[in-house]
Amino acid sequence: MHGADAESFELVVRSAGEQSSLRLREAPGARAAVERAVSQAAALRAAAPEPSTFARHLGAQLSRAPDPMRALERLHARDLALALSCAQGLPAACALLEQEVLLKLRVPLSRIHPSPAFADEVLQVLRANLLMPREEAPSRLLGYSGMGPLLHWVSISAVRLALRMRKAQGEESHVEAEVLAAHPAPGGLELGFVREEARGHVRAAFIRAVASLDDEDRELLRLHFVERLSLERMGALFDLHKSTLSRRLSAVQTLLEKRTRRALAERLSLPEPEVDSLMRAIHGRLDLSLSGLLAVRE
Incomplete structure (x- = not known):
């Protein structure tokens, strides 16, 4: 050296x-x-x-x-x-942040509100939050540890900000990945069943997994965990027998676990046994996570 x-x-x-x-x-x-x-x-x-x-x-x-x-x-x-x-x-760094991070947030923000004007407003506030000096406080960007991509770290802040802005406007959203991450509640992913340093990464992986579901699967989750509809009533809506619907819901939750595991492995670059350990901790609790996280909005 x-x-x-x-x-x-x-x-x-x-x-x-x-x-x-x-x-x-x-x-x-x-x-x-x-x-x-x-x-x-x-x-x-x-x-x-x-x-x-x-x-x-x-x-x-x-x-x-x-x-x-x-x-x-x-x-x-x-x-x-x-x-x-x-x-x-x-200045050169701020310009690079704009190009490599902030402009890429329009896709996740569009899931919360389709209006480009809304994304513009969120990004304007986010720029101020991240880049403007704060009195008697260090820059928020100094809180980034480098243990995951900067884009992911900033996107979580952007999504939470967007949800707060929609709530302030009196708007409600459907079951979306961002909602699941931004509103932790007892029984959800914020419990101590994962290590402190991994919670944010598990939450982000779960966001990505829910975002990958198709519209019908997310609607099934919304009706089951938010509207609290019985399997019989949901079956009438979808023209399915309740046993078929129950299997469908179980399959969606299994898919969530599988995709969460994949996203977690990519995000943390952990050895397979360690990812397995985290997923064993999560297994069986995704239903609690969904109901607990969404219960805050009710």
């Missing part, structure tokens, strides 16, 4: 806290992982933060990770550097 890389590693380690620094110094691949992260940050060129500032910021994030070496291996370093540069108000 040449001088600049060695200096970056030392800055990261010194900023990571005593316990994490010891683990990083002992880990065989830590220096190479830091070198990769610094290189990815530098690839932003005009949008890159100052290297020593990025190294200290990275160390601070690793100090909060249960396993700093694993966090380094899973790090989205370029996204972490971009968020840091935006928090510092670097």
Whole structure:
């Protein structure tokens, strides 16, 4: 490791806290992982933060990770550097955030309200929330840890903001993935049956799974979990026997679990046994998650 890389590693380690620094110094691949992260940050060129500032910021994030070496291996370093540069108000970084993140939010926002004007309004408020300086408080972008794509992290904020804006306008929405994520309630995904650091990722994976359902399946969920219709009444609506409808609902929930697992595996890049462990914790609770999350709106 040449001088600049060695200096970056030392800055990261010194900023990571005593316990994490010891683990990083002992880990065989830590220096190479830091070198990769610094290189990815530098690839932003005009949008890159100052290297020593990025190294200290990275160390601070690793100090909060249960396993700093694993966090380094899973790090989205370029996204972490971009968020840091935006928090510092670097114009090139803010322009890149607009192009790579904010403009891509129109699709999920359109699921909440089809009007382009509504998406424009949400994005305008979101830009202010993320990029405008706050008195006596750090930039919200400094809260991004780099443990998942920046696009996903910002999209959760955008969806929650959009739902609050629709609620303020007195508008109700159907069973949509965003609703499930934005309104946790007792019995839902916010329970302690998943590790603290994984809850947000599980919730985001669940969002993606529900969003992938077709309109009829989501309507089945709405009638069952929001309207509380009996299987007999739902069967009359869909011209199906209640036993057939019961199997259909079970199949939708099984599909939700399968797609949540797939999205979780992609999002966290975890070994298969660890994903299996998280899914065992979720198994059998998706019905509680749906009813509990939606009960808040009733």
